[in-house]
Amino acid sequence: MSWRKSRLLETKLIPDSLWDAENSILLLPPPLVKAYVTLINRHDLQELAVSRDSKNPPTGGLTQEKTDEHFAQAFDGSVARAQLALLDPKCDAILSSNAYIQSLAGNKLSLTDAPCGAGAAAFSFLANIAELRARGVLPRQPLDVCLIGAELSEPARVYAQLLLNKLCVELETQAIFVEAEFISWDVTESLSNTDLITRMTLASGTHPQRLLIIANFNGFLEKEKKRSEAEPQFNELFRHASGKNSVALWIEPDMNRATSNGGLFHWLRNKIANTKWGKFIKELSDNIEPVLTSSAEFQLPLALDETATVRLAVMPLSLERTE
Numbered sequence: 456m457s458w459r460k461s462r463l464l465e466t467k468l469i470p471d472s473l474w475d476a477e478n479s480i481l482l483l484p485p486p487l488v489k490a491y492v493t494l495i496n497r498h499d500l501q502e503l504a505v506s507r508d509s510k511n512p513p514t515g516g517l518t519q520e521k522t523d524e525h526f527a528q529a530f531d532g533s534v535a536r537a538q539l540a541l542l543d544p545k546c547d548a549i550l551s552s553n554a555y556i557q558s559l560a561g562n563k564l565s566l567t568d569a570p571c572g573a574g575a576a577a578f579s580f581l582a583n584i585a586e587l588r589a590r591g592v593l594p595r596q597p598l599d600v601c602l603i604g605a606e607l608s609e610p611a612r613v614y615a616q617l618l619l620n621k622l623c624v625e626l627e628t629q630a631i632f633v634e635a636e637f638i639s640w641d642v643t644e645s646l647s648n649t650d651l652i653t654r655m656t657l658a659s660g661t662h663p664q665r666l667l668i669i670a671n672f673n674g675f676l677e678k679e680k681k682r683s684e685a686e687p688q689f690n691e692l693f694r695h696a697s698g699k700n701s702v703a704l705w706i707e708p709d710m711n712r713a714t715s716n717g718g719l720f721h722w723l724r725n726k727i728a729n730t731k732w733g734k735f736i737k738e739l740s741d742n743i744e745p746v747l748t749s750s751a752e753f754q755l756p757l758a759l760d761e762t763a764t765v766r767l768a769v770m771p772l773s774l775e776r777t778e
């Protein structure tokens with residue numbers, strides 16, 4: 456994969472259905488908003504959705520209650536964060552935007568989202584691409600996606616499947632064909648990680664472009680202090696994901712736990728610095744920090760006249776091997 460400093464998706468081409476340039480507001484992709492609102496209503500989560508505490512956002516969990524809380528209060532923010540990393544309307548994260556767009560080359564994509572929760576990061580990417588195709592910004596050639604959503608919470612995997620059931624009609628209208636599996640994955644458990652790696656390896660046989668997205672895991676890894684338990688599994692996961700046409704995007708809210716010295720990205724940077732399979736963008740592209748940050752307002756899908764702020768910190772990694 457060639458990392459470029461010039462943009463593959465020019466900002467002037469971002470349609471007004473995804474970015475209100477005059478007011479600098481992100482608009483989440485309409486089919487994903489529709490699917491999300493339908494599920495919120497169907498599962499009676501409207502009240503939960505409006506009782507957010509922005510100072511103490513939910514991080515999800517294994518129970519239905521924890522999953523509902525995250526789905527109702529944080530799913531839209533996660534969609535917006537991934538959208539900001541893809542569209543990058545303020546030109547803060549060009550290499551992350553390029554990594555997404557480049558993964559479409561060849562139209563056979565293995566997409567792994569881990570932990571996927573209800574699928575915010577993967578669905579944000581796919582629904583944005585569909586909208587870019589609908590608006591004639593990207594060509595509408597058949598795109599086959601093998602999506603692996605890996606997640607410990609069963610209720611979250613159920614929401615992901617329900618959302619995809621609703622979304623896939625719109626995706627197919629734009630010639631995006633998704634084969635998906637939402638599998639149980641525990642990042643602290645080696646055998647469960649082996650299952651994920653086996654599936655990813657199989658998928659890459661038929662879908663050679665590989666994109667691994669890890670989004671919003673700082674609560675578990677940093678706040679709950681699970682980083683050292685998870686580390687051997689991440690080593691394995693990245694090592695097996697490495698190779699030709701392979702890229703990873705690690706997306707977090709731009710907050711101290713993720714970006715400070717000693718925080719999540721600092722740890723990741725130290726781990727990867729000595730491997731033969733991970734390369735920081737900084738080394739590939741002079742003067743660009745490995746962690747890119749941006750922020751924007753986004754329109755709330757459940758209160759269209761209101762906005763919230765989304766803050767992005769993203770580390771794009773080329774997983775092509777150096778030897």
Ligand SMILES: C[S@@+](CC[C@H](N)C(=O)[O-])C[C@H]1O[C@@H](n2cnc3c(N)ncnc32)[C@H](O)[C@@H]1O
Pocket residue numbers: 513514515516517525529530533569570571572573574575576605606607608611640641642643669670671672674675
């Ligand atoms: C903050 S959510 C992020 C979900 C999704 N990536 C997003 O952006 O909306 C963190 C997720 O990690 C999951 N999780 C918690 N412990 C885990 C573990 N040991 N292994 C894998 N996933 C776990 C939770 O169930 C939750 O869905």
